[in-house]
Amino acid sequence: MQMNTLGRSGLKVSKLCFGTLTMSPLQRDMAPEDGAKLLVHAYERGVRFLDTADLYGTYPHIRLALKDAPDYVISTKAYCYDRKTAQEALERAYRGIGRDYVDLFMLHEQESLYTLRGHEEALEYLAEQKRLGHIGAVGVSTHFVGCVKAAPRFPMIDVIHPLINLEGIGIQDGTRQDMEQAILAARSAGIGIFAMKPLGGGHLIASSRDALQYAVSSPLLDSVAVGMQSEQEIDANVAFFEGAQDAGAYLEPLRHRQRRIMVHDWCEGCGRCRDRCRQKAISIIDGRANIDQSRCVFCGYCARVCPQFCIKVV
Ligand code: SF4
Ligand code: SF4
Numbered sequence: 001m002q003m004n005t006l007g008r009s010g011l012k013v014s015k016l017c018f019g020t021l022t023m024s025p026l027q028r029d030m031a032p033e034d035g036a037k038l039l040v041h042a043y044e045r046g047v048r049f050l051d052t053a054d055l056y057g058t059y060p061h062i063r064l065a066l067k068d069a070p071d072y073v074i075s076t077k078a079y080c081y082d083r084k085t086a087q088e089a090l091e092r093a094y095r096g097i098g099r100d101y102v103d104l105f106m107l108h109e110q111e112s113l114y115t116l117r118g119h120e121e122a123l124e125y126l127a128e129q130k131r132l133g134h135i136g137a138v139g140v141s142t143h144f145v146g147c148v149k150a151a152p153r154f155p156m157i158d159v160i161h162p163l164i165n166l167e168g169i170g171i172q173d174g175t176r177q178d179m180e181q182a183i184l185a186a187r188s189a190g191i192g193i194f195a196m197k198p199l200g201g202g203h204l205i206a207s208s209r210d211a212l213q214y215a216v217s218s219p220l221l222d223s224v225a226v227g228m229q230s231e232q233e234i235d236a237n238v239a240f241f242e243g244a245q246d247a248g249a250y251l252e253p254l255r256h257r258q259r260r261i262m263v264h265d266w267c268e269g270c271g272r273c274r275d276r277c278r279q280k281a282i283s284i285i286d287g288r289a290n291i292d293q294s295r296c297v298f299c300g301y302c303a304r305v306c307p308q309f310c311i312k313v314v
Contacts, residue, residue, distance in 0.1 A: 001046030004222040007192025009137030009158040013049035013223045016241040018042050022227030024056040026300030027313050035061030041231050043069035045238045051225045054078035059096025077106035086122040106139035113150035127156035145174040148182035152189035159192040166214040169200030170297040183220045194223035201297030202259030259298045263289045264310040273302035
């Protein structure tokens, strides 16, 4: 497995990053033991980087996996906007994964220069924790070109976790080419880049070979987070990232597994899911949530805010 340095953070990470959202309660809802087994399987095949979030609920899975996979570089992220919320989120991460150190801690879902300025106190706190040796690097995750463009203005940001894929699915304020230009400028400023959603949240599964080839061969990306739900998927992705001659054949069984999001009948039309969705994929029609599957990136974040537990990503 190719190992890369994540920009000026100096973190050494595998090109394939294990994205744990898919095993989380927001999606497949795997038991910690089952999730940990997959993480260890990937580790044994050379994967050395994993991504999680305060929101995902996968700290227990990771904590278990670390017993047999101690050298994983761990990236997590949270919605913090000031010193207090950042401190609380960092402490949850320490307790959750059972370490007193986080390799990479990011602000989740940043959008623009203005949201970065609005969260500057949290960034400064994280930079201070980095100086004290409690964090390896500070970063931001985003679906917005505007955030990637603005990030180099903030010297405390070492890493960006942007959404980018072959067709630009899910990018909120521009095209794939716009995002590539912004990433190039950020890289030139020394910022490490690890991409999210190379398969467009599932929309590109039917063309996964081309979509993964784009991500693997892009010189702009130090690492790429891929959600994996089975040993078969891990083996296929590892083979592909390692450039196996028959890597396309490994991916073939996965081509027919399409993602879906469902809203159960007992939806009360409160609109909380609509307000939560940054992709603007939800509208309330006739008193029920209606999801535009073509805009949805299957993140499951809307499911988390539904008081009736009506939303399920499968
Ligand atoms: S949050 Fe739940 S109950 Fe409210 S509109 Fe959305 S799906 Fe329906
Ligand atoms: S509808 Fe839900 S799962 Fe789809 S993009 Fe919006 S928040 Fe994510």
